Amino acid sequence: MKQNEQHLKPTFLDKTLQVLKATFNVMKPSLIAIGVGLLFGFIIMLIFNASGAFPGLIRLLTGGLGSGTKVLGDILLHAAPVILTGVALVVAFKTGLFNIGASGQMIVAGYAAVHIGVLWNIPGPLHWIVALLAGIIAGAIWGAIPGILKALTNTNEVVSSIMLNYIGTYLVVYLVKQNVYNASTAKSLNIQPSAELPGFGTLFGNSKVNIGIFIAIGVAILVHYIFKKTTFGYELKASGFNKDASRYAGMNAKRNIVLSMLISGAIVGLGGAILYLVNGTNLGTTYDLLPEGFDGISVALLGLTEPIGAIFAGTFLSYIKQGGFYMQVNGFPQQIIDIIIAVIVYTTSISVAIQLFFKHLKEKRLLKKETSLENLKGGSDK
Amino acid sequence: MTLIVQLTLVSVVPLLIVALGGLMSEKSGVTNIALEGLMLLGAFVGIWVIRELQNATNPLPMQLIYFIGIVVGGIVGGLFAMTHAVASIKFNADQIISATALNLFAPAFAIYTARSIQGAQQIRFAAAFRIEKVPLLGDIPLIGELFFQKTYLSFFLAIGILAFIWILLYKTKAGLRIRAVGENPQAADAQGINIYKVRYLSVMASGILAGIGGVIFVVTTSASFDATVAGMGFLAIAVLIFGNWHPGRILLSAIVFGFFRTVASAYSSVDFLKNLNLPREFYQMTPFVITLIVLAITSKNSRSPKALGEIYEMGKR
Numbered sequence: 021m022k023q024n025e026q027h028l029k030p031t032f033l034d035k036t037l038q039v040l041k042a043t044f045n046v047m048k049p050s051l052i053a054i055g056v057g058l059l060f061g062f063i064i065m066l067i068f069n070a071s072g073a074f075p076g077l078i079r080l081l082t083g084g085l086g087s088g089t090k091v092l093g094d095i096l097l098h099a100a101p102v103i104l105t106g107v108a109l110v111v112a113f114k115t116g117l118f119n120i121g122a123s124g125q126m127i128v129a130g131y132a133a134v135h136i137g138v139l140w141n142i143p144g145p146l147h148w149i150v151a152l153l154a155g156i157i158a159g160a161i162w163g164a165i166p167g168i169l170k171a172l173t174n175t176n177e178v179v180s181s182i183m184l185n186y187i188g189t190y191l192v193v194y195l196v197k198q199n200v201y202n203a204s205t206a207k208s209l210n211i212q213p214s215a216e217l218p219g220f221g222t223l224f225g226n227s228k229v230n231i232g233i234f235i236a237i238g239v240a241i242l243v244h245y246i247f248k249k250t251t252f253g254y255e256l257k258a259s260g261f262n263k264d265a266s267r268y269a270g271m272n273a274k275r276n277i278v279l280s281m282l283i284s285g286a287i288v289g290l291g292g293a294i295l296y297l298v299n300g301t302n303l304g305t306t307y308d309l310l311p312e313g314f315d316g317i318s319v320a321l322l323g324l325t326e327p328i329g330a331i332f333a334g335t336f337l338s339y340i341k342q343g344g345f346y347m348q349v350n351g352f353p354q355q356i357i358d359i360i361i362a363v364i365v366y367t368t369s370i371s372v373a374i375q376l377f378f379k380h381l382k383e384k385r386l387l388k389k390e391t392s393l394e395n396l397k398g399g400s401d402k
Numbered sequence: 403m404t405l406i407v408q409l410t411l412v413s414v415v416p417l418l419i420v421a422l423g424g425l426m427s428e429k430s431g432v433t434n435i436a437l438e439g440l441m442l443l444g445a446f447v448g449i450w451v452i453r454e455l456q457n458a459t460n461p462l463p464m465q466l467i468y469f470i471g472i473v474v475g476g477i478v479g480g481l482f483a484m485t486h487a488v489a490s491i492k493f494n495a496d497q498i499i500s501a502t503a504l505n506l507f508a509p510a511f512a513i514y515t516a517r518s519i520q521g522a523q524q525i526r527f528a529a530a531f532r533i534e535k536v537p538l539l540g541d542i543p544l545i546g547e548l549f550f551q552k553t554y555l556s557f558f559l560a561i562g563i564l565a566f567i568w569i570l571l572y573k574t575k576a577g578l579r580i581r582a583v584g585e586n587p588q589a590a591d592a593q594g595i596n597i598y599k600v601r602y603l604s605v606m607a608s609g610i611l612a613g614i615g616g617v618i619f620v621v622t623t624s625a626s627f628d629a630t631v632a633g634m635g636f637l638a639i640a641v642l643i644f645g646n647w648h649p650g651r652i653l654l655s656a657i658v659f660g661f662f663r664t665v666a667s668a669y670s671s672v673d674f675l676k677n678l679n680l681p682r683e684f685y686q687m688t689p690f691v692i693t694l695i696v697l698a699i700t701s702k703n704s705r706s707p708k709a710l711g712e713i714y715e716m717g718k719r
Contacts, residue, residue: 169694176697185636190683190686359514366500369489369495370500
């Protein structure tokens with residue numbers, strides 16, 4: 021009797037469980053991907069150093085916690101640009117576009133910010149604000165180019181973005197050498213103190229953590245709001261979902277493509293400016309693409325192509341990167357993190373198929389149960 | 403002048419081979435922006451094998467070592483490409499994403515493995531594979547000097563691969579099938595062609611060629627492998643597009659791109675270019691700018707395979 025009553029009236033516990041279960045179901049693909057990534061990383065660690073693999077894995081998972089508050093500050097510091105590139109990728113994904121050009125947009129924006137941070141003399145907090153804005157504009161321009169080409173001549177945005185990654189990288193090396201070069205380090209000069217983003221590192225054991233993390237979270241929430249509540253966001257999504265239908269409904273698909281890439285580039289640009297408006301982070305003069313630009317892809321995918329998801333995914337990525345840094349103490353090269361991230365990206369790319377596979381297994385098992393029950397029945401009938 | 407031609411050929415060979423690899427995959431309708439990663443992993447294992455063979459007590463002849471290294475690189479590239487093939491052909495993955503995963507994986511794996519095993523990430527080898535002069539052919543005036551002196555085994559291999567792929571794609575039944583699958587998979591399926599098999603094999607072929615190209619690139623331009631192929635894989639994609647998905651035009655565009663790459667690294671030794679006083683970055687940037695412009699102009703009537711990048715769903719019209 022008592023049990024029945026409980027079934028009729030859901031208790032608070034039941035409700036929480038339901039919410040938790042729903043959250044878990046939403047997060048399942050990401051959790052599976054992270055699990056597969058960590059498993060693969062663990063196997064690789066086992067192959068090269070069997071005895072050290074388990075302590076190494078523990079260090080990887082907890083390294084971001086154990087060593088004082090400075091680490092926490094560093095995680096937040098590094099999370100900000102990663103979250104922003106993730107959000108930028110989400111904006112493009114929602115419009116059916118792939119912004120693989122984040123690397124180029126980020127370096128161009130970083131240069132614009134550093135240029136102003138080193139060479140311009142603007143008093144007080146206005147300095148870093150102008151530098152941030154310059155980064156946003158530079159990123160927006162670099163992002164808009166593939167969008168415009170796509171809208172005008174249907175140029176594949178993936179390929180044009182790849183080209184722009186290299187063009188941007190070479191351009192910035194040239195500009196750094198030309199304008200803000202520090203010959204003794206072969207990097208850009210340090211920015212002026214007034215151009216540094218305001219920090220609150222004293223709370224975190226003198227970490228360099230700054231307001232970038234709040235900006236990143238704010239932008240993510242703003243983008244979430246735009247896509248959920250505004251007509252403009254709805255139009256962007258509609259153009260991504262079905263170009264022809266959205267055009268038929270009177271939306272300007274071409275304008276939406278350009279705007280989506282422009283916004284995506286602007287957000288990456290903001291991330292690039294935040295990355296470089298920190299004392300001690302300088303632009304290099306090697307010809308390698310900026311790896312931070314590719315983190316956005318993993319963050320957007322892990323965050324289930326939702327801006328809010330990107331906040332968590334970006335923080336997670338920053339967290340395990342910190343763990344990977346400390347894993348070197350255990351004798352593991354920190355590239356193990358990049359291997360794990362690559363496997364996570366791969367797994368999310370096939371996650372739909374994986375989930376179908378699990379569902380299929382479940383159905384098969386149920387079917388088997390049913391048939392065996394029927395067999396039993398059939399047997400008793402005889 | 404002779405020097406520029408010889409140096410340009412060094413850049414052209416890997417670009418041509420890798421771009422032809424991209425052609426194989428894309429003709430069957432599977433995009434492959436993983437060429438960079440495939441090159442890198444092929445180069446990593448291939449160069450490792452080359453170094454081990456060079457350090458053996460009784461080393462084999464140098465050209466044989468080079469050839470073995472190339473073969474190993476091809477096998478590794480082909481196997482690695484299968485992960486992209488499985489994701490994009492069987493599991494309906496977004497081909498850009500799965501290829502990006504490969505590009506992220508390859509350098510991380512190379513650095514991790516090298517550091518774990520030998521402590522450092524660089525793999526040094528003896529760069530002793532140049533053929534100073536091919537007997538007989540090297541004596542031909544001009545042509546002999548340009549193509550048969552100070553050359554590499556890989557130059558002749560590239561000519562062979564180009565001829566093979568050209569004939570394969572345009573003169574054989576298999577090539578017709580590959581192209582049909584890339585243009586109209588539904589129609590090809592109706593003709594009884596096994597779409598999946600054709601695509602698996604094509605993507606594998608592209609991995610093999612990328613791996614071969616990776617080994618060749620590192621061996622002919624360096625004396626150590628440092629977990630990078632310097633963007634050659636992405637440049638090869640540009641070559642493929644600039645070449646409008648046709649072997650002959652790919653050869654031409656590989657020559658154009660190879661020339662600019664060579665000029666970027668050797669312009670200071672040519673008086674005319676030195677006097678122009680342009681920065682090095684300008685020459686490095688040029689191939690990418692050209693590709694971007696060509697892409698923008700030609701995309702409306704590009705000859706890219708029609709079903710490129712599309713997931714094949716049986717029964718879809």
